[in-house]
Amino acid sequence: MGLPLVDLSKDDSEVAAAVGAACRSHGFFYLVGHGLSDALLDDLEAQSRAFFALPEAEKLQIAMANGGPAWRGFFPVGGELTSGKPDLKEGIYFGEELGPDDPRVKAGWPMHGANQWPAGGLRPAVEAYMAGTTRAAHALTRALAISLGLAPDYFLSRYTAQPTVLFRIFHYPPQPPNADGFGVGEHTDYGFLTLLAQDRHGGLRIKVDGAWLDAPPIQGALVCNVGDMLDRLTRGAYRSAPHRVINSSGQDRLSFPLFFDPGFDAVVEPLSLEAAPRGPRWDEADLDAVTGRYGDYLLGKVGKVFPGLKAQVL
Ligand SMILES: O=C(O)CCC(=O)C(=O)O
Numbered sequence: 587m588g589l590p591l592v593d594l595s596k597d598d599s600e601v602a603a604a605v606g607a608a609c610r611s612h613g614f615f616y617l618v619g620h621g622l623s624d625a626l627l628d629d630l631e632a633q634s635r636a637f638f639a640l641p642e643a644e645k646l647q648i649a650m651a652n653g654g655p656a657w658r659g660f661f662p663v664g665g666e667l668t669s670g671k672p673d674l675k676e677g678i679y680f681g682e683e684l685g686p687d688d689p690r691v692k693a694g695w696p697m698h699g700a701n702q703w704p705a706g707g708l709r710p711a712v713e714a715y716m717a718g719t720t721r722a723a724h725a726l727t728r729a730l731a732i733s734l735g736l737a738p739d740y741f742l743s744r745y746t747a748q749p750t751v752l753f754r755i756f757h758y759p760p761q762p763p764n765a766d767g768f769g770v771g772e773h774t775d776y777g778f779l780t781l782l783a784q785d786r787h788g789g790l791r792i793k794v795d796g797a798w799l800d801a802p803p804i805q806g807a808l809v810c811n812v813g814d815m816l817d818r819l820t821r822g823a824y825r826s827a828p829h830r831v832i833n834s835s836g837q838d839r840l841s842f843p844l845f846f847d848p849g850f851d852a853v854v855e856p857l858s859l860e861a862a863p864r865g866p867r868w869d870e871a872d873l874d875a876v877t878g879r880y881g882d883y884l885l886g887k888v889g890k891v892f893p894g895l896k897a898q899v900l
């Protein structure tokens with residue numbers, strides 16, 4: 587059976603019922619009715635392909651190491667170790683564009699600041715995509731709240747008035763059929779929700795109750811999934827499902843995940859629900875035992891996947 591599908595253009599109660607069921611059964615769903623046009627998605631893909639086709643030296647002009655603690659820019663193939671081993675992908679990190687006068691930047695918060703924009707048409711495409719997916723994510727948090735019997739603004743008022751928003755573009759070179767390794771190793775996402783556009787090549791797989799399911803591309807649909815903080819908040823009822831990527835398409839695959847997460851200084855409090863059983867986790871973490879600000883959880887995670895860079899800039 588494939589992943590569930592949610593149509594965000596339906597009325598509140600219908601969306602909430604569909605989102606709640608999908609978060610409980612798979613922790614993943616396709617999202618349509620999100621308001622992002624095919625033209626916007628096509629432009630983002632074309633601009634991204636043009637960037638990754640540049641010579642490495644040109645891409646390295648916006649290397650993450652040059653982005654300082656804002657944690658933005660390009661990293662080359664093998665630069666990220668999602669699950670302890672180098673991933674077979676390269677990518678660019680973006681985030682909310684914040685100037686030096688923003689209080690979060692002034693306070694010296696890591697992962698907040700200015701983007702490193704490459705020359706050309708990528709910037710407007712990224713800005714349009716981030717705006718559209720962020721809008722859809724706010725709508726989804728309303729639906730999540732309703733699905734849990736909470737006030738519609740439960741997430742907004744506690745966690746996401748000033749969300750942590752990170753956006754990444756990944757390029758997965760084709761992986762030879764029997765090659766070792768993964769485009770992205772098995773992991774769960776860290777925050778509340780991930781919204782991801784992918785090109786037509788596929789390769790994302792999701793682990794549900796021990797079995798790997800494909801999440802093949804559906805034209806115009808985003809793939810959404812629950813992250814660790816939503817799993818923690820719902821005491822395991824909404825699943826942060828492990829997933830990974832193997833690009834066996836023989837083509838260059840692109841994907842566009844936007845991470846819509848609690849504010850950096852938000853402390854996520856579990857709801858008073860009966861705990862759902864969680865099986866063993868890929869990282870052996872205990873989500874019930876997480877304490878402190880979301881930002882600290884996030885920094886602990888990203889420090890592990892970019893060990894060298896952490897020592898250098900964070
Ligand atoms: O590229 C994909 O399809 C998945 C990427 C992913 O899981 C992530 O960035 O967390």
Ligand SMILES: [Fe+2]
Pocket residue numbers: 773774775780829
């Ligand atoms: Fe992920």
